[in-house]
Amino acid sequence: MSYSKDMRDLSHGDDAAAVNDLRSAVMRLGRRLKHQRVDESLSPTEMSVLGTLARCGQATPGELARREHVQPPSMTRIVALLEAKGLVTLEPHPDDRRQKVVRQTEEAEAMLEESRRKRNAFLAGLAAELTEDEWAKLRAAAPVLEKLAHL
Template sequence: MAVMDDSRLAEELRLTIGRLVRTVRAVDTMPPGEAAVLGYLDRGGPLTTAEIAQQRGVSHQSAAKTVKGLLTQGLVRVEAHPDDGRKLLLTLTPAGHDRLAEERRRRADRLGRAINAVLTPDERKTLEAALPLLSRLSTHGTGE
């Protein structure tokens, strides 16, 4: 089997991971923006709406609209910023943790069923061995 050049390998990886992500997200029950905000709060702890907007790469207005929906659903709550009384921090509620866990479980179940249905035991071992490589690629240049 011929080895792909880096550019072709990168493009094939991008396309394949994009299809995989879309397949896994097909089971989502909440809008992607809401799930993203819950994920940021879960991974990073309390954040301001401005910080969420910056991380998501959206306008403050767009982030505020998403946050308002999450507040209405009781998935996040607002608390005073400990260092700056003009700012408000958003944090996950227990219901927010539960909803995010359910979304993640649904995605993992979909992916797990696909792994079991499509891959041989040897292919599963290969996939497992590739995880550290994919992790390194995903954090390259992000400062993590």
């Protein structure tokens, strides 16, 4: 344990292996989750966008695209689909007429709640296989993963 905070040596074997495992695990689990979509008719990214909106209240398509690490045209399509499903509203931006403001509807709110319940039911199946200690590790790591995703 002799690394400083700022210049950790990532070519060191142990860290390299850890990084490798982390990447592999994240990708595999991501594929898994993609299939375990709690709400039919709503893609994982659409869900994620709704989640973001729930936290931020509102956002422009460009902001959402950056946040989800998706290209603007993709976000245009996603937002359009969400609007068609009545989960989101699109208003003109007050200060800048190029932009638009995306806001979630009450239906979206309700749907997220419903979806959260289904998700928990699914995870209950997996929960039995993890110890309390393992769950604690996941909870601790979640914010870090989030941070990493936004770096």
